[in-house]
Amino acid sequence: DSGVTQTPKHLITATGQRVTLRCSPRSGDLSVYWYQQSLDQGLQFLIQYYNGEERAKGNILERFSAQQFPDLHSELNLSSLELGDSALYFCASSVDRDEQYFGPGTRLTVT
Amino acid sequence: AQKVTQAQTEISVVEKEDVTLDCVYETRDTTYYLFWYKQPPSGELVFLIRRNSFDEQNEISGRYSWNFQKSTSSFNFTITASQVVDSAVYFCALSEADYGQNFVFGPGTRLSVLP
Numbered sequence: 001d002s003g004v005t006q007t008p009k010h011l012i013t014a015t016g017q018r019v020t021l022r023c024s025p026r027s028g029d030l031s032v033y034w035y036q037q038s039l040d041q042g043l044q045f046l047i048q049y050y051n052g053e054e055r056a057k058g059n060i061l062e063r064f065s066a067q068q069f070p071d072l073h074s075e076l077n078l079s080s081l082e083l084g085d086s087a088l089y090f091c092a093s094s095v096d097r098d099e100q101y102f103g104p105g106t107r108l109t110v111t
Numbered sequence: 112a113q114k115v116t117q118a119q120t121e122i123s124v125v126e127k128e129d130v131t132l133d134c135v136y137e138t139r140d141t142t143y144y145l146f147w148y149k150q151p152p153s154g155e156l157v158f159l160i161r162r163n164s165f166d167e168q169n170e171i172s173g174r175y176s177w178n179f180q181k182s183t184s185s186f187n188f189t190i191t192a193s194q195v196v197d198s199a200v201y202f203c204a205l206s207e208a209d210y211g212q213n214f215v216f217g218p219g220t221r222l223s224v225l226p
Contacts, residue, residue, distance in 0.1 A: 002155070033214075043202060045214035058214065090156060102156040 003027070004103035006091050012109045018079040021106045025072055025093030031055070032074040033100060034066055038087035049074055081110045113138040115205050115217035123223045124193050132188045132220045134203030140164075145179065145186045146204040150219070156202075162186065193224045 003026035013019055025032050034046040036059075045058035049068035060066075063081075068074045078085060086109050092100040114137040124130045136145065147159040160170060162179055170177045174191045190197050203217040 035214075042218050043204075043216040045216070088154070092156070099158040099161055101158065104155055 002101040002103065004091060004093050004101050006089075006103035006106050008106060009104065010107050010109075012111060013081060014111055015081055015083060017081050017110075018077065019081065019108065021076040021078070021089050021091075021108075023074045023076070023091030023093075023103060025074070025091075026101055029093035029095055029101070030072065031094045031100075032068055032072070033092045033094075034060075034074070034076050035090040035092065036087045037090060037105075038084075040084070041087075046076070078108070083110050086110045113140070113143075113205050113207055113215045115203050115215050117201075117203055117217035117220050119220045120218070121221045121223070123225060125225050126195060127192050129189060129191050130193050130222065130224075132190075132201050132203075132222065134186045134188065134217060136184050136186065136203070136205045138184075138205060138207055140207040142207075144206040146206070146214075147177065147186075147188050148202045148204065148216075149199045150202065151196075151199040159188075159201075190222075193222075195224050195226055198222060198224045 005024045007022045011019055030051045033048045036046055037043045046060040047066050048056040052068050063079050066076045088105045088107050090102050090105045092102045094100045116135045118133055143164045145162045149157045149159055160177055167179050176189045178187045200219045200221045202219045205215050
């Protein structure tokens, strides 16, 4: 158990809908990262937050947004969902630039 | 732009064999970080190692070892005396320090260790 929790574990929704994925980092970790893993694109870095502020942005679509709250948990919002958004979404946390601890992932299926 | 190549898509070995997973990277940055992650069949991602660009010393951790060669832009991973539990997909990744932890992952190498 990495100490990083993600909810929900599975999510099935329809095209055009909006969903929110939640991540709680390990106690003491200030950085949260979001990744998408799909068969087409492989593993892709989406975005990183550090202590509530956006620190780095990767291949995150404009339809996606994220935030990190004062209690350091983070949410990834995916809107206007398309079939191609079906993927495993991982959250990871770290103290700063140290090793990342990954959550179990949220499997999103868009139908 | 940075890029990570893992030319070996799949590798199969028999238990107790040594196996090396190749990773070649491209970056224009002089300061960067290299990583290896393991994704076993259960699906979780497990951090294995982080190495910064100024530390070219090879690293050994139990049966795992890493060979970082700046001259060839490679960061190869060797498992000695492989075990069935080593069966997983292994990802090499690169982070350019100037952009924080903006990661680029390689496509992964699926390692199957047969009993």
